[in-house]
Amino acid sequence: MSIDRRTVLVAAAATAALPRAVSAAAPAGAAIKPARPAPLAAATTGVQIDPRSFGARCDGTTKDTVALQRALDRCAVLGGGTVVVAGGRYLTGALRLGSNTVLRIEAGAALLGSPDLADYPVTEIRWEGRWLPGHIGLIHAQGARNVGLAGKGSIIASDAIPGRVAANGLRHPALLEFVDVAGLSVTELTTRQNDMWSIHPVYCEDALFRDLVVKGRADGIDVDSCRRVAIERCDFDTVDDCISLKSGRGMEGNRIARPTEDVSIADCTFRDHRWACIGIGSETSGGIRRVTVDRCRFLKVYTFSVYIKSRPGRGAFIEDIAMRDLEVSGAGNGFLRLNFLDSGKQDQFPVPGHDGIPTVRNFRFERIRVTDVPVLVEAVNIHPEKPLDGFVLRDVTSTAGKGMRLANIRGAVLQRIDVRIAEGAKLATANVSGRGLDGAEPLTPPPLPDPVVAGADYRLGMESGRPN
Missing domain, CATH: 2.160.20.10 (Single-stranded right-handed beta-helix, Pectin lyase-like)
Incomplete structure (x- = not known):
């Protein structure tokens, strides 16, 4: 022709x-900088x-x-x-x-x-x-x-x-x-x-998603074991997570060990009709680190606007997460939930024992305006053997049905939080240390899941690729 x-x-x-920028690992409590774009x-x-x-x-x-x-x-x-x-x-x-x-x-x-x-x-x-x-x-x-x-x-x-x-x-x-x-x-x-x-995107590097209108009856963008990703000025209207960050599940994902890292989300608008606006996990067996979310509007969500989640059996880590200058409204359950005890399906071949409990550290939420949500923060499903190391919640204005429930956190910093709640305690804690905890009421954390043991036929599962 x-x-x-x-x-x-x-x-x-x-x-x-x-x-295209490569970020160094942030020490606990340090500010986290987003990846920088290049042509x-x-x-x-x-x-x-x-x-x-x-x-x-x-x-x-x-x-x-x-x-x-x-x-x-x-x-x-x-x-x-x-x-x-x-x-x-x-x-x-x-x-x-x-x-x-x-x-x-x-x-x-x-x-x-x-x-x-x-x-x-x-x-x-x-x-x-x-x-x-x-x-x-x-x-x-x-x-x-x-x-x-x-x-x-x-x-x-x-x-x-x-x-x-x-x-x-x-x-x-x-x-x-x-x-x-x-x-x-x-x-x-x-x-x-x-x-x-x-x-x-899976195993991708140097990826940009900009000025998109993303509609659908499921997830919007699932970033899966990728490096240096920017999601900017996108408008989401989905029937599941608008953005989900993942890195594999169970022993397979843990041994492949390809994290999702250096992700920048900025100036986006979110509407979700079934799950979360931004979900991190629960498939975190390769690790997730250095994620920034800036200047975003969360207009509607079925559960929590931000849901960070995993479970024993995943292993690896979720670390260096920073979210700043957010506007939150229309939440079915609340603004923020952390759940590292029982989120998502257990893998047929989990990471067993203490190694399978995810390491979680250095989460920062700053300059957040929350309007009329049922719950401000629900962060009690955290394993006491690996507590969250570093949690900053600063400069928050909120009207909420209930306040903040925290458990198994070290190095918490609660500062300049102006919350008007309809019922219960503004803050309830269990096994939490740090600053800004004065006046907290005690709470009973949830029961722990049973210890995770190794799957019997892991090698066969790796070779066959069979699902659980």
Whole structure:
């Protein structure tokens, strides 16, 4: 097929910003700085390719998968550039992005996910912290470098694929899924997912998600064992966690030991209809560290606006979490919950004993305005063998039904907290040391879960990839 004028046009590649700074581990109690963005490198050739030149009909009913994939492959083998989707609605199965490629969806255009599961190849995917067979995402990349999605158009999943797991046990396709991608930029688009996760980066480095409108009936962005990630100026309206940070589950995730680290979330708006606005965990077996959340608005949530969670059997750590300048309202349960005793499903092959109790330290929440929530802080599900080391709650104004319940915390700092509550104690504690605890009423912490023992067939489970 010859290439006409509309197929290849010399142009500058799209630019965006990616976080590239590497942060050192923060000592307990120290301020935590976000990763800093840097420009996405320009594609090598700067070509632009129009998939209509390869036969795309963009009528919303004819499958354009082949034409779209040919355009993306052509772009990659020419050294990189931009595939421009314009002029209509493109029905497609799964599409793979190569290195140095930007997929730009122009205003008024949309990619529509195929309703047929056969159009999403089965491969090894990360699902709830384990590597298992499942259907790959609608738009995906693996092992690529310098990948971008941009434009003011839409990516919309098919409602004909309900639920998260098929009858045969295979996970349904995510909307956008990136595995082992270095240099990733997703900007300005509107996404609408069905019941599966919307955007799922795994093992990615230097990733930016900016100016997105993320809608769907499940999680918005699940950051899974990634490094240097920035989520900026995004608007979420989801039916599960708006943003979830993960790093694997059980012995598999713990031995792979790839943490999620250096994550910056800033200037976002959250609405959640089933779980939390920002969830950290419960799949934390690779560790999560150095996370900042700044200048965000939490407008609606079914449970808690911020929910940080794990359980014995995960191992690893959650550390150096800083959230500042937040506005919180419309919370079904409250502003903040910490639960490190029983959140999430136990893995078939857990990390046993004392090593399996997560290490948690250095959490800071500053300059928070909370309006009319049932509970301000619920932080009692913390293991006494590994108490939370360093907890700062400072400059908080709040109207709440109930105040703060804390247990098993060392080095707490409660300072300038102006809370008007409807009932009960403003502060109740058990086994908490630090400053600003005067006048706290005693409480009885929850019972501890049974000790975790090793799974009997861990090696077999690792080799087979079978789910629990």
